[in-house]
Amino acid sequence: MICSVLYLNGPAGLFGADNDLLSLLNSIIFLVFMILLFTGLNQKIQMMIWVKNIRKYLSRIEVMAKEAKVKSVETIKKMGGSNAEELVNRMIEFFIISPVSEEPTGLMRRLEHLLNIRDERFKKAIKAVLPEASKHEVANAGVILEIAIALNAIFRTVRHYLILGEKTNNWILITQLQLEMPQIYKLSHAYYKAIDSFTQGKPIGDGIGPLVAAVLSKDGNKKIICEDTIMSEVERKGRKLIVVKAEGPGANVGKPGEAVAKLVKEYEGNIKRIIMVDAKLKLEGEETGDVIEGVGAAIGGLGPEKFKIENIAAHYNIPLDAIVIKESVEESISAMTKRIADAADKVLEIIDRTLIERTKEGDIVIVAGIGNTVGIAQ
């Protein structure tokens, strides 16, 4: 347009004294602005730009979700599974209905019951396809399948809100989605990258708790205390340590709550302290691998395991010490970084200090390493 204007007016006529062209141009611009302002077209243009951006992110999440599905099929096939595709297609939209929370009586028991049923269904479905696979292989395949399910759920949810926003012209919904998309994509990408860690059996950031427990219990006698959970007794600084962790090296979080509760009951409450070691989501600006101390049950998840530990500790009046290692959500599900692995030494120093300062020789202390124990044995 500018070229044609230059051509029509020529070098002499371009900036003519009467400025007819300038007036016309200004009028057009004014008119366009008015139309945009009073018809809401400006918002529609803005929405179009945001929708385009969301679609870019969404298409990549879709690719990752599809690839995760393919990878989980391949992993199961490599382990010797025959009906891998059928299994993945059947489980990809598996869901769990949360128990009624308006009636809190027995909520944890109901939730635990549902989680147990879910775990059992998963394990049985995978075991049916992989009858010859070891316990750890089944656990790893299960986690890879869960990642595929998570990515598929993220993709479907984002797509739902995008289409809903477009259909209803809800620019607030589109704005929120647009602002959240980089974070959602980052999380999806971390999930996608985590598949390789689980396929190869590499420890992940969340495994720092089990890593500390593994180092502590290296020379101890191990035995299974409850489903997927190991305990071992070791002596340290003249105290008897009972170390609890999930059974590795397969991808497993075990049932540390149940294990701690069982141990406290076995010792009739004669436990001086319960020390819990877990990964903690850091705040932006904080350093990964920083180790901090506090009190309480340092354990994530939906609640039943945490509830059991708090319950038993309160019942027998046992102090709960929490030692946590800071890391981002991406780092917690990706292969363990050096900074996080090195934090294990700092945690051991804190445990030793805790034993010396807050317990006496001969006392019994439970140390629970909380987290996913992929790539970490006992």
Next chain:
Amino acid sequence: MDYDMLFTLMLIVIATLCIVMLAARRFQKPSEGEYETITLRECDSCGYRERRSFVKGDYVLKINGVCPKCGGPMTIMKIYVEKAEARRQKGYKQISPQ
């Protein structure tokens, strides 16, 4: 020269450029460096430590090989990822996987 005209044209050009840049804004992918997974082994007898590249099948507390110093059993104590660049700068000794 009519400065108003020049200013208007300049604004139009800037506005057009802004729209084009906004439309062609490239997708931002999280930056990824070159990472390498390291397996750290420690001798149970003399405490000698050795790093090597991760091999599938490695896991923490796996007894893996013998100590080159005292011949005692070596146990994998840590497995972690490290930026390949950082490794080169620190001048770590690269030991081929066994």
